[in-house]
Amino acid sequence: MGFPHPTHPKENPVLSRHFGEAEARSYDGWVKRGGYRALEKALGLTRDQVIEEVKASGLRGRGGAGFPAGVKWSFMPKQKTKPHYLCCNADESEPGTFKDREIMRWTPHALIEGCAIAAYAIQAEQVYVYIRGEFTEPIQVMQAALDEAYAQGVLGPNAMGKGVRIDITIHRGAGAYICGEETALMNSIEGKRGNPRIRPPFPAAVGVFGCPTTINNVETLSSVPHIIERGGTWYKGLSLSNPKSTGTKLFSICGAIAKPGNYEVTMGFPLKELLYDLAGGMRPGRKLKAVIPGGSSVPILTAAEAEETLLDYEGCVAKGTMLGSGGMIVLDDTTDMVYQVMRLARFYAHESCAQCTQCREGTAWTVKILQRLLNGEGRREDLSLLLDLAEQMTGRTICVLSDSCAAPVVSAIKKFRPEFEAYLRNGKPAARA
Amino acid sequence: MSGQTHGRTDAPAHGGAGAPVAEYEPVFVGEGRRRLDAILARYPTKAGALLPALWMIQEKHGWISPTGMAEAAEVLGLTAAYVKGVVTFYTMYHQHPVGRHFVQVCTTTPCNVCGAEKVGEAFLKATGAKRYGETSPDGNWTIVEVECLGACGFATPVMINDEFIESVTPESVPALVARYA
Numbered sequence: 001m002g003f004p005h006p007t008h009p010k011e012n013p014v015l016s017r018h019f020g021e022a023e024a025r026s027y028d029g030w031v032k033r034g035g036y037r038a039l040e041k042a043l044g045l046t047r048d049q050v051i052e053e054v055k056a057s058g059l060r061g062r063g064g065a066g067f068p069a070g071v072k073w074s075f076m077p078k079q080k081t082k083p084h085y086l087c088c089n090a091d092e093s094e095p096g097t098f099k100d101r102e103i104m105r106w107t108p109h110a111l112i113e114g115c116a117i118a119a120y121a122i123q124a125e126q127v128y129v130y131i132r133g134e135f136t137e138p139i140q141v142m143q144a145a146l147d148e149a150y151a152q153g154v155l156g157p158n159a160m161g162k163g164v165r166i167d168i169t170i171h172r173g174a175g176a177y178i179c180g181e182e183t184a185l186m187n188s189i190e191g192k193r194g195n196p197r198i199r200p201p202f203p204a205a206v207g208v209f210g211c212p213t214t215i216n217n218v219e220t221l222s223s224v225p226h227i228i229e230r231g232g233t234w235y236k237g238l239s240l241s242n243p244k245s246t247g248t249k250l251f252s253i254c255g256a257i258a259k260p261g262n263y264e265v266t267m268g269f270p271l272k273e274l275l276y277d278l279a280g281g282m283r284p285g286r287k288l289k290a291v292i293p294g295g296s297s298v299p300i301l302t303a304a305e306a307e308e309t310l311l312d313y314e315g316c317v318a319k320g321t322m323l324g325s326g327g328m329i330v331l332d333d334t335t336d337m338v339y340q341v342m343r344l345a346r347f348y349a350h351e352s353c354a355q356c357t358q359c360r361e362g363t364a365w366t367v368k369i370l371q372r373l374l375n376g377e378g379r380r381e382d383l384s385l386l387l388d389l390a391e392q393m394t395g396r397t398i399c400v401l402s403d404s405c406a407a408p409v410v411s412a413i414k415k416f417r418p419e420f421e422a423y424l425r426n427g428k429p430a431a432r433a
Numbered sequence: 434m435s436g437q438t439h440g441r442t443d444a445p446a447h448g449g450a451g452a453p454v455a456e457y458e459p460v461f462v463g464e465g466r467r468r469l470d471a472i473l474a475r476y477p478t479k480a481g482a483l484l485p486a487l488w489m490i491q492e493k494h495g496w497i498s499p500t501g502m503a504e505a506a507e508v509l510g511l512t513a514a515y516v517k518g519v520v521t522f523y524t525m526y527h528q529h530p531v532g533r534h535f536v537q538v539c540t541t542t543p544c545n546v547c548g549a550e551k552v553g554e555a556f557l558k559a560t561g562a563k564r565y566g567e568t569s570p571d572g573n574w575t576i577v578e579v580e581c582l583g584a585c586g587f588a589t590p591v592m593i594n595d596e597f598i599e600s601v602t603p604e605s606v607p608a609l610v611a612r613y614a
Contacts, residue, residue, distance in 0.1 A: 083477065095541045095581045126475070133488075133525045134537070134582050136595045169475040174484060175525035177580065191483030191509075193522040209477050254543040254585035261586045296542060327585070329543050343542050347580045353522075 003102060005261055008278045012238070014248045015222050016264040019106040025141060027148040030109035036154060038225035042117045043162040050121040054224060056232030058246035063089055063180070063217030064295065064324045066313045069224075075204035076122040076212050084124040085208045087189065087215040088115055090131040090138070091173055091180040094295035095347060097327030099250040099262050100218035104131070104138035107222065108145035112168060114221030116159060117228055119166050122214050127168040130185050133175050142170055177351035181399045182215040184353065195353045196399035219250060241268025245312030249326050253279045256286060256332035271309040275330065286332040290415070294324020296344050297404030299411035321411075336429045337416040341409055342370035348405035359402035362393040366409060373420065376427020383413055383420055457500040460490050461508045469508065479509045483519060487526055496527035524579075532568040532575035534613050536560075537592040538601075541581040547588035548603070553578055555606035556591075573614070 003019040013019075023029035030036070042050050055070030076084060088111070092100040103111060115127045131139050146168055149155045159166040171189050173179050179188045183197035186208040207213020227235045236246045245267040251274060254260045258280030265274065271293065275281065282288055291306040292298060299321040301309060309319045316323040331340065349363035366389060369382050379385075390406035397403070413420055422430035461469050468489065472482045486509060490501040502516040509516075520526045527535075538553040553576065557564065560574035568575045584590035587599035593613060601609065 092583045093581055096543050096585050098584050098586050101583055132583060133523075134579075134592060134597065136592075136597050167475070172484065172488060173525075174487070174523035176523050188484065189481060190478065191480035191511075191519065193519055209481070252586055254588065255546050260588070329546075329585070331546060335546055340542050340546065343540075343545050347541050350580050 003106070003262055005259055008263065010269075010273060010277060011264050012248050012266045013264050014226055015103060015107070015110070015219065015250060016262060019102055019262075021106070024107055025109075025145065027109065027145070027152050027154075030107075034229075035109050035225075036113055036160075038228040039113050039116050039154070040160055042120055042228050043160055043164060047121050047123065050117065050228065053232045054121070054227055057227040057235035058232075058243065059220065059223055059227060059235065060245070060313065061217055062219035062223070062249065062326070064094065064297070064322075066323065069216060069220050072204070072216070073118065073122050073214060075202070076214060077204075080123050082211045083126065083209075084122055085211055085213040086115060086119045086122060086124040086127040087182070087185060087208060087213060088127060088129040088218060088221055089180060089182065089185060089215055090129050090135070090218045091177075091185060092135075092218070092325075093132055093177040093180050093351075094297065094325045094327055095344070096252060096254055096292060096329040097295045097325040098252045098254070099326065101135060101138055102250075102262050103218050103222050104135070104142050108138075108142045109149065110222045110225060111142070111218055112145055112149050112154070114224040115168055116155065116166050117224050118214065118216060118221055119168075120159075120164060122212075124214070125165040125167060127166070128171045128189050128208070129168060130171045130173060130179065130189060132179075133173045139170060139172060146170070176353075177347075178353045178399070178401060181401070184399070185215065186213065193353070195355050196401075198398055223247060239267050239312070241310050241312050242314055244314055249311070249323075251311065252325075252327040253330065254328070255330040256283060256335065257281075257330040258283055265311065267312040268315065269311045271311050271328075272307040274311065274328070275306070279330075282330075282332055286334065288330070289333045289335055290331040290337070292329040292331075292408060293326075294322045295327040296329060296347065297400070297407060298322040298324045299407050300415060302415050337412050337419045338370065338374060338423055338429065341412045342367060342374060344408050345370055345405055348401060352401055356397035356402065358393050358396050359405075362389055362402055363405045365389060366393075366405060370409075373423045376423070378424045378427070380424065382424065383417070387413060457498065457504075458493070459504055460493050460501070461486070461504065465489060465493075480511060483509055483511070483516065484523075487516075487520060491526060496530050532562070533573045534575070534593055536574065536576045537579035537582070538576065539580075539582040539584075539588075539590050540578045541585075543581075543585035544588040544590070549589040551603045552589045552591065552601050552606065555603040556610070559607050559610040574610075 018024035051073045059069045060066045157165045176194045178184045179194040181196045184194040188194040203213040239246045250264045263278045288303040291301045313323045345366040349367045352359045352363045354360040390410045393402040393406045419430045472485045486505045503513045506513045506516045540549040556576045562569040562574050562576045582590040589601050591598045591601045
């Protein structure tokens, strides 16, 4: 449901069905809503059966990369020679994205259940839920739910009375976007600076504390109980477009829109309907200018492109962008593209871990060049300089933070070039030029 | 944030309202030590407990002083230099004393297009803090711009200390400030 708005008839609330119901946060309230049946069922299956079910569902990572979850789990060693770990990525920091926060605030037991099922499947006894430090309320709600889950014997040395050990620990971040990158997240859990690691080795081989590790996003893990309970085939059938994008997805929609919030729809839902039907369309008197559809790290869509886009992994790629985290930033005709792109670049410059030169220097210089453009001090060669810089920042670093800064810059210059040129010519925005 | 300072607008003002540290009261004794031991039981290495330990220090002292870093290093078998390296990586750990109330206003793009910069300005005006990162003369308020608080649908989100407040407008700022005064 589009919390805080009532559920729209076009939504398909699976994960968000109980958003807004305070009682669903408690163990009893959750059990009353069918909670922990999936965990009970999973613990009665073999680990391979659980993994096969998730593979069959077609569930793909909801954090941004879209990697098939079941396949990721199957990379974990079958023969356990060291401890295995599961990390839940709850470091939600991608501008435009605020879905995991709502899952943790309203349905903490859904996440606990998903974590426990995944931990069983990959033979992990310890789960770290890495929650960003600013999420004080989700941390409190999750901790209270964990305490209850332990008290009820759901977790601990004999989880659900099935003789399996499953511990879940909240690890609070301390203000670093980069810790949402999986290898940086693992370093942060180890008590290190959150610098991403070079891969290979991949986490399934050498992850947190040097042991085999799987990292999944909050929304991915919260989808797992539904798949176990209702079957992978049921989940795979949830698609309006193509068999590669299955299930439901929470879309966060924000910026210049009438009803910002989270809306859960079946994969393949038209972006146009999300904008105008579910989220109430533009504010009075305003026109759509652009949408950044997958959190801020993906190429910008023009209004025309956005209105033709289908919300699934392939549909976004077909329009030259990415589904990412599903955080939609809506920009209207009053938006100064040059200024907002500078703000985005500033975000990445601030959040760069500064390990790689291309990123440390590239993000900072992107901001400086855009700022001088905004100050009316732009140079003729600045646009080509920005594009050249972006090329140097793409595909050349340990992680993709630098690529993420380049994507909106390049697409904005390509699609809204007259606005940049107006600053070059007149030192002011196009509208006032 | 991370090891760099360029582009930052929220660097704490050095020597701002910071009172000199009198006597450092250790964090990891008695109940604090018990809490740390419970945390240590959750990690296979002592260093794994570093982030939680740093949170405990900040909870008690309001910031993480060199003495605090040394205490964390001591109890976790690390060097003070290593701990400093970690502290300086994460924006939420204060390396300098801040005002009694620490306010973070999100001004990243989604909130920015909803008027977040005006919310930040309203906080500066209502608290008497001269600029971002500089503590107000009475030592009560430090206002910073923060990058994306992850509540973009509830523009503008603001954190005052540990309280997360949604949908703040320039008009609602004076009442919020009065509530904390």
